[in-house]
Structures are given as C-alpha cells and as structure tokens.
Amino acid sequence: MRIFVTGASGYIGTAVVRELIGAGHRVVGLTRSAHGAQVLEALGAEAARGVIEEPDVLRRCAAASDGVIHLAFNHDFANFGASLAADLRAVQAMGEGLAGSGKPLVITAHANGQASEDAALAFVEQGVRASIVSLAPSVHGEGDKGFVPQLIRAARERGASAYIGDGSNRWPAIHRLDAAALFRLAVESAPAGSRLDGVGDEGIPFRDIAGAIGRRLNVPVVGISPEEAQAVIGFVGMVASLDLARSGEATKELLGWKPVHPGLLADLEQDHYFALSR
CATH class of the missing domain: 3.90.25 (UDP-galactose 4-epimerase; domain 1)
Structure with missing residues (x-):
C-alpha cells in the first residue's frame, strides 16, 4: 500500500513510518520543513511539503494514496479551539479525497475532538473505511x-x-512502538466505523x-x-x-494486536x- 501519513516526522509519526516501511508499505509523509523532509527521506519515505491547514494539499495527497493515517495535531492549549477546528477541516479534506474508494482513513482521537471523529465516521457512508485510534494519555x-x-x-x-x-x-x-504497530494494523484491516483503544x-x-x-x-x-x-x-x-x-482487549481481539514493548x-x-x- 502507498500510505499518506500526516505528522510523519513527529514522535509517534516516525515510529509509524518505520513500522509501515518494515511491513513493506510505501509511505508519503506530510512535513512543513526541510528538516522534516530529511528525516522522512532518511527513513525511506517520500516527503510531501505542506501543513494540515492546507485542505487542497491534503485532499490531493489522500486521493493519490491507498490509505491515510492522520497523526498531525497542533497542541496549542492557548487556542485549543482553533486546533480542533483545523483538525476537523483536515479530516474533511482527506475524507473527500478518499470518498468512494473503499480505502482506509485512520484518524487519532483528541480530547474534545468529537467533531473530527464524527466527520471521519460520516465518510463510511461515502465508501471510506474510516476508523479512530484513541491512544492512552x-x-x-x-x-x-x-x-x-x-x-x-x-x-x-x-x-x-x-x-x-x-x-x-x-x-x-502505551509504548510508542506498540502504538505504531496498532496504526499499521488499523490501516491494513480495521473494519469501517471501528474505534480502537491503544492501551498497553x-x-x-x-x-x-x-x-x-x-x-x-x-x-x-x-x-x-x-x-x-x-x-x-x-x-x-x-x-x-x-x-x-x-482496556485494549477489544482492540487486541479485533486486530490481533499484541503490545510487546x-x-x-x-x-x-x-x-x-x-x-x-x-
């Protein structure tokens, strides 16, 4: 699969990129900087320059992929409402890029981010295999x-x-490497509409x-x-x-996920x- 990953050069994102490439997937990672592009290329991924506030870039990259993992989020607690609004627009843009394809859209749950979750799940009716990963704090x-x-x-x-x-x-x-494995399994096989608890x-x-x-x-x-x-x-x-x-037991049973770290x-x-x- 050719998988588009937002937040690909970050703490969790780099682990996800390694996990995907290790499983034989191709990765296109969104990054805002030249340094981020260098990090991704060193991991064996392709870099796509842009930010999550650019819906046209997200829509185009999603449409050109076999699936999306959305990790990027602006943790600006001084203006958290703006961060949530940007996340919602990003989810909508990538969902539009995947609409009618049957391809996966995996998003990350955030505190008070119900609107983004609802938007992702709404794309199930438009032929997107959307799922939500909720990581331990x-x-x-x-x-x-x-x-x-x-x-x-x-x-x-x-x-x-x-x-x-x-x-x-x-x-x-949850260990970040176990989280990375969960995101890989989600994009590969999570059923449409599933909510996955990332808990070790x-x-x-x-x-x-x-x-x-x-x-x-x-x-x-x-x-x-x-x-x-x-x-x-x-x-x-x-x-x-x-x-x-x-508990992460339901997720383990659904996807065969086994935290090992x-x-x-x-x-x-x-x-x-x-x-x-x-």
Whole structure:
C-alpha cells in the first residue's frame, strides 16, 4: 500500500513510518520543513511539503494514496479551539479525497475532538473505511516530551515526586512502538466505523509512577492535594488525579494486536527519560 501519513516526522509519526516501511508499505509523509523532509527521506519515505491547514494539499495527497493515517495535531492549549477546528477541516479534506474508494482513513482521537471523529465516521457512508485510534494519555518511549517528562521535571524542581490524594487513581499508557504497530494494523484491516483503544498498561496506580520517578531521582515521594496539583505539576495536574483506567482487549481481539514493548514502569527504569529531562 502507498500510505499518506500526516505528522510523519513527529514522535509517534516516525515510529509509524518505520513500522509501515518494515511491513513493506510505501509511505508519503506530510512535513512543513526541510528538516522534516530529511528525516522522512532518511527513513525511506517520500516527503510531501505542506501543513494540515492546507485542505487542497491534503485532499490531493489522500486521493493519490491507498490509505491515510492522520497523526498531525497542533497542541496549542492557548487556542485549543482553533486546533480542533483545523483538525476537523483536515479530516474533511482527506475524507473527500478518499470518498468512494473503499480505502482506509485512520484518524487519532483528541480530547474534545468529537467533531473530527464524527466527520471521519460520516465518510463510511461515502465508501471510506474510516476508523479512530484513541491512544492512552501517556505514549511513552525514547524521545517522549509529554506527560512523563513533565512529571520528572516537576520532581527535579520541587525535590519531591508527587501523586494526588492517596495515589490510587489509575493511569493507562502505551509504548510508542506498540502504538505504531496498532496504526499499521488499523490501516491494513480495521473494519469501517471501528474505534480502537491503544492501551498497553490498562491502569497503573499513579503513586507507582511517582514512586518510580522518585527512586530514579533519589527524592521523596509525597502525596499532595488536588488543589496543590496544578501548581506543583503544571498542566498535567489538571488530569493527574483522574482515574482513567481503560482496556485494549477489544482492540487486541479485533486486530490481533499484541503490545510487546516495555510498560511505563519498566520504561522508567531506563536512562533515556532522565537524560532528556535534565
């Protein structure tokens, strides 16, 4: 298959590109920069210059492909509404490019992104094999700049690794390489209209995550109140007290997906998180 991938030069995108090429697919990756084009070409992919705010580019690239994986998203929390609107327009453009073809459109779920999900699924009636991948909130692995590094940074700065309340709330996670395998399986064979849960660790007690960080940094592990959480941990403090346990069993059964890479706690025993967070 010739697969068009948005966000192809990013943290998850590069893993997806490697996974697809390793399985014998051809990849065309969307990138906004010359550096991104060099990254993709080094991986063995073709680079298509453009941004997700250019619907004509997306429509044309989708139409020229055998399927689409949409990973790109502007995580600008200062204007999150604009990011969601841009994502919706991108999904609509790529769906239009695939309409009537029976080809797959795999999109990534985002918080409050129901409009994009609805738009993707609406294309099922127009002959698109659309599916939605919902990843766990922590997609961990080497190169991660998201949730886990923020916790590590906060623990360094405060001199203590914090959990909220009694820390029994559960946090799901997935290794980026297992996520890449899921996206490949989705574009290859996910049924039209399917929703796929990308979850490896179904629910790690948050105090265990804080404990692993505390041991690696040699700092105390402490409980804090929900009121303190945002000030201490930053943005993730808004969600770090939530119980978010999820299961990926239905997805495993549907696609034969088997996460094989280290879970989050095992990954925190590696040096890469602590080297990147200094």
